[in-house]
Amino acid sequence: DAKTTQPTSMDCAEGRAANLPCNHSTISGNEYVYWYRQIHSQGPQYIIHGLKNNETNEMASLIITEDRKSSTLILPHATLRDTAVYYCIVRVQGGSEKLVFGKGMKLTVNP
């Protein structure tokens, strides 16, 4: 079973920041948080990952709470092309490389 919970769906206005929450209250100390997204009829696309520090790349920012029980993916300026299902996944470093996908969250960016 997936070890994360996400809202089923969220809407965001184009050009605004999209803040996507994820709860991983049972996360272990050596587990990373990964974010992927899947645009309709395509394979998942890697976005970002982190352990405990906040991370930023060209696509998004990842904010992880101090207790690591939850995180937020931030798309700073959402575009229509960001409409997708977003998956938050936790995985142990150095352990099985399996990624267990939950149901994810459908983000719809509206014009």
Added chain:
Amino acid sequence: GAVVSQHPSWVICKSGTSVKIECRSLDFQATTMFWYRQFPKQSLMLMATSNEGSKATYEQGVEKDKFLINHASLTLSTLTVTSAHPEDSSFYICSARDLGSEYSNQPQHFGDGTRLSIL
């Protein structure tokens, strides 16, 4: 970098035929690749882990004799759906991680998937 290519993108075939799907890492090597299946409006389900030079590891409930996996090189894994039937129609996706990554926490990269339709 880190591009994973799948072929074909989609295939339609008659019931009872076998279908082979290829997964290639184009700019990196991977000792391990993963095969997922996704039914409409559902999430990805891991089917098996493909190991270069050894037997694949199948998830519980996945028939190894029906879904044959071959990982003959560090850049190619194939999934063959044998004697396919309509219930095997699905979206099949592979993923791989760069063997050369210094850190084991580096992400997997996914192919664009193969849509299989069995008539």
